[in-house]
Amino acid sequence: MTEARRKDSDRRIGRRALLVGGAAAAVGSVALAREELAQLYWRLPGVRRPRVEGAVDYRGARWVAASEANFRWADRPDDYGIDMVVIHVTQGDLASAVAAFENPGHRAAAHYIVGQDGHVTQMIRELDVAYHAGNRAYNERSVGIEHEGFVDRPEDFTDAMYTASARLTARICGRYGIPVDREHVIGHVEVPGTDHTDPGEHWDWDRYLRLVTEARTAST
Ligand SMILES: [Zn+2]
Numbered sequence: 001m002t003e004a005r006r007k008d009s010d011r012r013i014g015r016r017a018l019l020v021g022g023a024a025a026a027v028g029s030v031a032l033a034r035e036e037l038a039q040l041y042w043r044l045p046g047v048r049r050p051r052v053e054g055a056v057d058y059r060g061a062r063w064v065a066a067s068e069a070n071f072r073w074a075d076r077p078d079d080y081g082i083d084m085v086v087i088h089v090t091q092g093d094l095a096s097a098v099a100a101f102e103n104p105g106h107r108a109a110a111h112y113i114v115g116q117d118g119h120v121t122q123m124i125r126e127l128d129v130a131y132h133a134g135n136r137a138y139n140e141r142s143v144g145i146e147h148e149g150f151v152d153r154p155e156d157f158t159d160a161m162y163t164a165s166a167r168l169t170a171r172i173c174g175r176y177g178i179p180v181d182r183e184h185v186i187g188h189v190e191v192p193g194t195d196h197t198d199p200g201e202h203w204d205w206d207r208y209l210r211l212v213t214e215a216r217t218a219s220t
Helices: 003-027 034-043 094-102 136-141 159-176 205-219
Strands: 084-087 112-114 120-122 142-147 185-187
Touching (some): 084 159, 136 142, 142 159, 185 205
Parallel strands (some): 084 142, 112 142
Antiparallel strands (some): 112 120
């Protein structure tokens, strides 16, 4: 190890100790046991919790890892509560969306992509903060779902896609106690500050919410 590298790792350890110390102070207790400190450590924003390689949050989803440049490691819902699902449209086919999310230069990715054939690809764990909404607070509180197609081609929004996406959203809403309504299941276009228009005028919100509600009812 070179001198410069050793200094760098020393600094990292120093910063970690400082962060844990700060968190302990915030809790207001001077008597935190070592194990409690270790638990707190995982609750700090941006800290990677150990996880199983290739695990998905939605049964049947195919796992393809997004580039680490396109999301932030987190420990949701413990560090950030999740109360929203954001609906997107890829403006391209599934393969191009997967390639974009694997590309560190893209600087954006969603948790899931639903194909026109109804297959679900997961690229970021729900634990983590995906850069999909273009708004930090909304990224931290939401799960992002992309849909394969173009906003100006209504034929891209297939029955299989609506059904599969609704099941996925129903599962997410059930897991985090998110109400199935338009306050909590929103389009990218509704995120404050965005210049994106997806999912666009051809996305059938009434149909989608009805399908999510049905899937939610069926699973409870
Ligand atoms: Zn979008």
